[in-house]
Amino acid sequence: MNRLQVRKVSVTYRKKTGLKPVSLEATGGEIIGLIGADGAGKSSLMHAIAGIKSFDGEIEFDNHIYRSPKEAEKVKGSIGFMPQGLGLILYEQLGVNEHLDFFADIRGIKQDSAFRAYRERLLRMAGLSDFTERQAGRLSGGMMQKLALICTLLHRPKLLLLDEPTTGVDPLSRMELWDILNDIITKEKTLCIVSTAYMAEATQMDRVLLFEDGEIIDKGKAGELIEKVRPFSYESAPEPFENSITIHGYTYSLKPLKLKPKEPTLDAVFFINFLKKYGPIPEISIVHKDRDEDVPATIMEAKGLTKRFGKFVANDHIDMELNRGEILGLLGANGAGKTTFIKMLLGLLPIDEGELFLLGKRIKSANDRQMLKAKIGYVSQHFALYKGMSVRENLRYFANMHRIEPERTSGLIKEYANTLGFYSYLDALPTDLPMGINQRFSVAAAIMHEPVVLFLDEPTSGVDVVARATFWEMLQRLKEEWNIAILITTHYMGEAEFCDSVVLLRDGKKIADDTVKNLYQIHPDAHNFEDIFLDYYKKAF
Amino acid sequence: MxxxxxxxxxxxxxxxxxxxxxxxxxxxxxxxxxxxxxxxxKLEVTHTRTLIIDNDQSKASYDLVSAFEHSKYFNSEVKNLSENKALNLIKQDKKDLIIIIPESFEKHLLKGLKTSVGVYIDGSFPSRAKTTENYVNGVIYDAIMKRSGSEAESRALITINARNLFNQSLRxxxxxxxxxxxxxxxxxxxxxxxxxxxxxxxxxxxxxxxxxxxxxxxxxxxxxxxxxxxxxxxxxxxxxxxxxxxxxxxxxxxxxxxxxxxxxxxxxxxxxxxxxxxxxxxxxxxxxxxxxxxxxxxxxxxxxxxxxxxxxxxxxxxxxxxxxxxxxxxxxxxxxxxxxxxxxxxxxxxxxxxxxxxxxxxxxxxxxxxxx
Structure with missing residues (x-):
């Protein structure tokens, strides 16, 4: 019986703690989900079990006990591990068949007829049967991930460790990945440990472990976990209560409130945990700014914007409109063309075809943009902060860059730090900050010069539930206070809820563009945006 | 495996x-x-370890010796040794270059007769040897020219008998x-x-x-x-x-x-x-x-x-x-x-x-x- 026992395993990286002592027991046929933000300890646990990272404590699998990567060698034959990152284990230059041959050979699999049948079955399930000659570098993100999964399944592992296999993958491919997994697990009685950034996937799992700051804060069936926080979840309160968190239409409180209870989701577990640990979320406000009324109603208009890299079309005739006082969500899987589009807007990539209007002005050359730079704020995918400078120094640098008068700068930095709640971190280095603080301070750097439009590229990926919610709350306020236009990209389909309108990209093409309200009206049976977008993905084929 | x-x-x-x-x-x-x-x-050569054997001990030979002593390309030393012993110094890698001024060097020059200077170069590094040979030629012709007046004349008066040890073909x-x-x-x-x-x-x-x-x-x-x-x-x-x-x-x-x-x-x-x-x-x-x-x-x-x-x-x-x-x-x-x-x-x-x-x-x- 593929039995896994993890006894008091902890992981450290040089000085930092990656994972505090964790114990776990599981048997074949189970799916165990690890849920939490980047750096919460999910990968550390996986690496320890996979025997590729030194750890303290003891792991037993298949009656083998190991305490180090060296001792884990003997179980590696029966483990399949897929690390985090889209198609990370694939070789760009090798074709689909060549991958399967390679993985079969390094695992020393006998290529008999039973194996060939299994291999064909995997190829069929992954929908790759027709692409056996195509090189991995030329597959779409979803296909790459499916190929990586079947390569990991090729030696019929008894223990399957998948580190965020679905992050950044389109909803349709994500469903197919889960289909393959469920099929294999029922037939082969595999023990499967999956980490995910998507709360919605927790329902697919037999048990979930919720991670935060290197600790497991709760574990059990998703239903049980939700049951535990039910007494603390209420309909959103009109006035803030003491010691409570009101966010995204919910109010969470440890003490009973005279409010209508509301059906919680797994997110609630994180809020309740936060409340227990740190108390309520510090209030965020926005620096006051006089509204300029001479800003045109249409901030950005793209007509047939196209970008090609060689033969590959990254953006195929995209039309889009961004209005004043609107949050527009640009959604899509990794590789759908979101970042390319933003980069064209900013002039970081030349436009191959189409017309672009910013603030009513047709943009043809770099000169046209120069005038507008002062009106645009931009936060890049990995937060373009200087790691060797403190938060204060970074902000001063950005202020200088935007030609804010030096006498005003110090006061301004204090004001933003106070209102956005990172005052106590002003003299810390960006690398020492929690992700959520980093995120807010990056936004501060981008809005200090009071732009009329803000472009945000994947600001929420890998950030924990509480910080993400706070971040969206901040964007809402910013929009209301400043009447600013915000264009934000994300691969979390669920975040569409917090936008005013959304544009959905798939393989460089626009497949949906509507306001959030309309989308709900058109799809009355949809529970959430995952369902709505799945519909568009299916139609686009 | x-x-x-x-x-x-x-x-x-x-x-x-x-x-x-x-x-x-x-x-x-x-x-x-x-x-x-x-x-x-192509390589420049400086500080060639040079041994000069002056068999003439005359004004003309002193002039020639001092021309070598004043050049940055040569670290010269004057010694009276037999030719064989001097060549051994090259073999032991103690000298790179040996110059032998014959007896009656000055006499021949004064009479306008042809004379020859013997030059032995360590040929184990051909590029160096070739460069060294060119430098040696230059210094000698230059010294003689100061006496005779024209380059053509000095070339006519003196033969430089250069030989490379070890590596005859010199490439x-x-x-x-x-x-x-x-x-x-x-x-x-x-x-x-x-x-x-x-x-x-x-x-x-x-x-x-x-x-x-x-x-x-x-x-x-x-x-x-x-x-x-x-x-x-x-x-x-x-x-x-x-x-x-x-x-x-x-x-x-x-x-x-x-x-x-x-x-x-x-x-x-x-x-x-x-x-x-x-x-x-x-x-x-x-x-x-x-x-x-x-x-x-x-x-x-x-x-x-x-x-x-x-x-x-x-x-x-x-x-x-x-x-x-x-x-x-x-x-x-x-x-x-x-x-x-x-x-x-x-x-x-x-x-x-x-x-x-x-x-x-x-x-x-x-x-x-x-x-x-």
Missing amino acids: RIGVIKAYFKKELLDIYRSKLILMVYIMPSMILILFGYGI DEDMIVPGLIGLVLLVAPAILSALLIVKEKEKGTIFNFYSSPVKKSEFLAAKLLPVLVLHGINIFILFLWAIYLFELPFRGSFLLYIFSSFIYIIISLSVGLLVSIITSSQIVALVLTLIITIIPGFLYSGMLMPISSMEGESVIEAHIYPVMYYTHILYDVFLVGDGLSASKNLLYLLILVGYATILLSIGALLLKKRVA
Whole structure:
């Protein structure tokens, strides 16, 4: 019986703690989900079990006990591990068949007829049967991930460790990945440990472990976990209560409130945990700014914007409109063309075809943009902060860059730090900050010069539930206070809820563009945006 | 070790090198360096250790001696020795140049009779020897011209009897080409082996090794064999260039050439392996490998300066890097042909084997099958 026992395993990286002592027991046929933000300890646990990272404590699998990567060698034959990152284990230059041959050979699999049948079955399930000659570098993100999964399944592992296999993958491919997994697990009685950034996937799992700051804060069936926080979840309160968190239409409180209870989701577990640990979320406000009324109603208009890299079309005739006082969500899987589009807007990539209007002005050359730079704020995918400078120094640098008068700068930095709640971190280095603080301070750097439009590229990926919610709350306020236009990209389909309108990209093409309200009206049976977008993905084929 | 695993990796590596066009670098870079530098390098020589034997002891001979003493190209010493003893000094590598002024040098000049000055140059470094000869000619003709007035006259009066010891034919290529082979075969395999490993780290495919039962020895063999095979072919290509393009003689044993070259490639790819252990991006690995191979490769290959004329720390450094030992063997197989009967060659070959074993072992030991 593929039995896994993890006894008091902890992981450290040089000085930092990656994972505090964790114990776990599981048997074949189970799916165990690890849920939490980047750096919460999910990968550390996986690496320890996979025997590729030194750890303290003891792991037993298949009656083998190991305490180090060296001792884990003997179980590696029966483990399949897929690390985090889209198609990370694939070789760009090798074709689909060549991958399967390679993985079969390094695992020393006998290529008999039973194996060939299994291999064909995997190829069929992954929908790759027709692409056996195509090189991995030329597959779409979803296909790459499916190929990586079947390569990991090729030696019929008894223990399957998948580190965020679905992050950044389109909803349709994500469903197919889960289909393959469920099929294999029922037939082969595999023990499967999956980490995910998507709360919605927790329902697919037999048990979930919720991670935060290197600790497991709760574990059990998703239903049980939700049951535990039910007494603390209420309909959103009109006035803030003491010691409570009101966010995204919910109010969470440890003490009973005279409010209508509301059906919680797994997110609630994180809020309740936060409340227990740190108390309520510090209030965020926005620096006051006089509204300029001479800003045109249409901030950005793209007509047939196209970008090609060689033969590959990254953006195929995209039309889009961004209005004043609107949050527009640009959604899509990794590789759908979101970042390319933003980069064209900013002039970081030349436009191959189409017309672009910013603030009513047709943009043809770099000169046209120069005038507008002062009106645009931009936060890049990995937060373009200087790691060797403190938060204060970074902000001063950005202020200088935007030609804010030096006498005003110090006061301004204090004001933003106070209102956005990172005052106590002003003299810390960006690398020492929690992700959520980093995120807010990056936004501060981008809005200090009071732009009329803000472009945000994947600001929420890998950030924990509480910080993400706070971040969206901040964007809402910013929009209301400043009447600013915000264009934000994300691969979390669920975040569409917090936008005013959304544009959905798939393989460089626009497949949906509507306001959030309309989308709900058109799809009355949809529970959430995952369902709505799945519909568009299916139609686009 | 399981052959199947190594074969799978080997096949994948070759496909990858071919499809990513790395193959161009493997075969174009070494030949390019050899051809560019083989034609390109010309060297200036200063501070030639010079012995002047003045058999005349006259005003004219003193003038000539002082002309040498005042030149920065020569460190001259005047001594009365027999010709044989003086030549021995060159053989012992204590002098590079011997100038013999004949008796009745002044008398002949005054009478307008022809006279000849004997010059012996250490020919073991042809480029230096040739340059030295030109300088010597210049100094002598210049000194005589001051007396006679015109250059034509001084040329008519004096014959310079220059002879090179050891290396009669005197061609730059003979010295530079083996040195370049020593340089190229240190740089190129190191780069390829470093890239093959670091590429997997950078892309993340290294996890396939970490998380599978593939053994460390299998992974190493799989990564290093393609380098050995691909650059093994370069040993022959470079040999052909040397013989047919640069028309070098080949006096030694071909087997010794091949064997020592393969050992040397193992040293080089071990250097690449060590670099790949401490780096995780391809560009850093490339720059680091270039720096730690090219500089010693150039300095200690004997191309720029013979190791024998180095002093102090540079002698120690030259002996630390493996380049010197290999190029010594190369000079022997191309130019001398003593082979392993010369104890120095045998010793150097053993030193190379030692280097290969030690570097490869350290690399294998430091390579970890887990994330940092």
